[in-house]
Amino acid sequence: MSVLSETKHYLNYINGEWVESSNQKVNQSINPANIHEVIGYVQQSSPSDVDSAVSAAKEASKSWKTMSSPARGDFLYKVADILEENLEDIAKTMTREMGKTLPEAKGETARGVAILRYYASEGMRKVGDVIPPTDKDALMFTTRVPLGVIGVITPWNFPVAIPIWKIAPALVYGNTVVLKPADETGVTAAKVVECFHKAGLPKGVINLVTGPGSVVGQRIIDHEGVDGITFTGSDQIGKLVGQGALARGAKYQLEMGGKNPVIVAADADLDLAVEATISGGLRSTGQKCTATSRVIVEERVYDVFKEKLLSRISELTVGDGLKDDVWMGPCVNEKQFKSVQSYIEKGINEGATLLYGGKPIKNLDPEGYFIEPAVFEDVRPDMVIAQEEIFGPVLALIKADDIEHALEMANDSRFGLSASIFTTNIGSMLSFINGMEAGLVRINAESAGVELQAPFGGMKQSSSHSREQGEAAKEFYTSIKTVFVKA
CATH class of the missing domain: 3.40.309.10 (Aldehyde Dehydrogenase; Chain A, domain 2)
Structure with missing residues (x-):
């Protein structure tokens, strides 16, 4: 089944397949420049759809994290090429779905292409350091390991750039992803994820579940199988995300408001x-x-x-x-x-x-x-x-x-x-x-x-004091492992 079923119904993407939500409920995506035009219908998923996506991501992580990082980067290069080929269509969809002008939408989509290529090249960069041990007959060094399953919760204002600047580093560093986009831009999100599908990523490596934050977002926050949550949105909701993640010991990253x-x-x-x-x-x-x-x-x-x-x-x-x-x-x-x-x-x-x-x-x-x-x-x-x-x-x-x-x-x-x-x-x-x-x-x-190559994040109530983009992204999506080898 393709991303689009009959009558402009856009589907969830779980374990490499486009599927309807378990409750078969949908929501209209309306053109804010023409409130009588329906861009499409997106799934209003239930907690069980999140469970299916997390299960698929968990299973996929077993082989994805063992793949060499340059090989993971090669997949991102393919996604970048496909996104670039579909830039005009995706940009027009963005404009029709959330309202920003077409030149801005094209610029944002082109930025998504650049982000993918940047993180694809991250697959060839170092992941650790050699540290002098006190024992002359030993070797000590650090490496980095992925967190596991990442829940990605994104807003409607940058429906291409923000999901990609979270998904790309998550994947290249060996994690798998469950994406929950804003309802207002569910169609754009589906078209972006379709680029990953066409690039041939293994089943379960990336998953898309659309629906209200109170249902889909909350289940991602609460799910024991989600190892890390990266969120961009309002500071009120961000604090709830952080509290929920902290309560069960999950790693979290929040980018919130500004004045x-x-x-x-x-x-x-x-x-x-x-x-x-x-x-x-x-x-x-x-x-x-x-x-x-x-x-x-x-x-x-x-x-x-x-x-x-x-x-x-x-x-x-x-x-x-x-x-x-x-x-x-x-x-x-x-x-x-x-x-x-x-x-x-x-x-x-x-x-x-x-x-x-x-x-x-x-x-x-x-x-x-x-x-x-x-x-x-x-x-x-x-x-x-x-x-x-x-x-x-x-x-x-x-x-x-x-x-x-x-x-x-x-x-x-x-x-x-x-x-x-x-x-x-x-x-x-x-x-x-x-x-x-x-x-x-x-x-x-x-x-x-x-x-995109520079760290991005805020102080005070604007963030969880972490940083996104550039090399700083690896600080969230990986954990440091120190290795001591005795001869």
């Missing part, structure tokens, strides 16, 4: 800062954990920066991400659409001034979850819109007396994922690098950029 600031110094290139603020804050409709949310500007250039920002935002087009002239797509679903509106109302009620936008767009055909980008000023650091993650196209402008004051306000958050500063002053750069409490800091670049 990411950009600091604009008086000596900054303001045009560059404006473009980066807009790109970092409003692309993907602000639905990124690394999206710019707070814009902290030195008072001396505040008015000039504000006028440039508003002028540029007024030129942005909102609509269906498949159209060539559209810069920003819709919110992913009705729940997110209403959530963004509620935060805009909270900002107004708290006394912030809505300078621009923030209204639902109702005159587009077809009907979708479209909203204007919103810009606030007169924002105090203690306001809800300055403290809580909105996950939408909302920017909060905040005045700062100087760089020291700006840094103090930037750190006034329970989150610490990413941050950026625009300045030409070396001293300000160093103060920011040393003083900013965030896992990713960028100088004269938007807050939302992250490179």
Whole structure:
């Protein structure tokens, strides 16, 4: 059976086969740019489907972990080639299913290809070190061994890149995988997993189970056969994942929310800062954990920066991400659409001034979850819109007396994922690098950029203090084994 059955029903993938859920329930995947269009139907699985997937992954791990890591890497090279061949289709599916513009979706899918090739090459790199023993007739060294079965729980905002940057290192280091994607992007996830299927991975090495987090996600958290859980999503759910994993002694990795600031110094290139603020804050409709949310500007250039920002935002087009002239797509679903509106109302009620936008767009055909980008000023650091993650196209402008004051306000958050500063002053750069409490800091670049070969993760409530991507990934997906050999 293929990934797609009749009437656009997308199936689970368990033990090398495309199968219906045990309860035969499905859920619609709706196009947020056309709420009357059904992209497909995805399985609403039961705990028993997770049990089947974990059992298959457990059995497959016996032979997969004994395979040489270069051989495992060869499989990832094949997946990369197949994903690249299907880039256009998968990118269009992503745009139709979660709303980001087609150029963004193509870029994300291409990044998935690059991630696969990066980790495929990891199969040829070292996995340990030789350590001098105190015994002259002995040899001591370290190696790394896989955890076993990895539960991968991923969000809807990067439905190709995030699953792949978790799955690829998990597999190359010898683990097997059970993937639970967000319901909103179950069709995209199925098409990604189909690339692994076409590459000929052994049965059970990768498994896909779709369904609600309260059922499928919870069973992954609780299942004794799952040795490690990697999660990206909200901090509220992430904490529940961590607590559940800790209760039974499973390893876990959490990447959660952000309330990411950009600091604009008086000596900054303001045009560059404006473009980066807009790109970092409003692309993907602000639905990124690394999206710019707070814009902290030195008072001396505040008015000039504000006028440039508003002028540029007024030129942005909102609509269906498949159209060539559209810069920003819709919110992913009705729940997110209403959530963004509620935060805009909270900002107004708290006394912030809505300078621009923030209204639902109702005159587009077809009907979708479209909203204007919103810009606030007169924002105090203690306001809800300055403290809580909105996950939408909302920017909060905040005045700062100087760089020291700006840094103090930037750190006034329970989150610490990413941050950026625009300045030409070396001293300000160093103060920011040393003083900013965030896992990713960028100088004269938007807050939302992250490179696949570099460690990624946050501080404070943004993460479990682990890191993803780059060589840092092996720290989660493997355990160190120390070996002592006596002659």
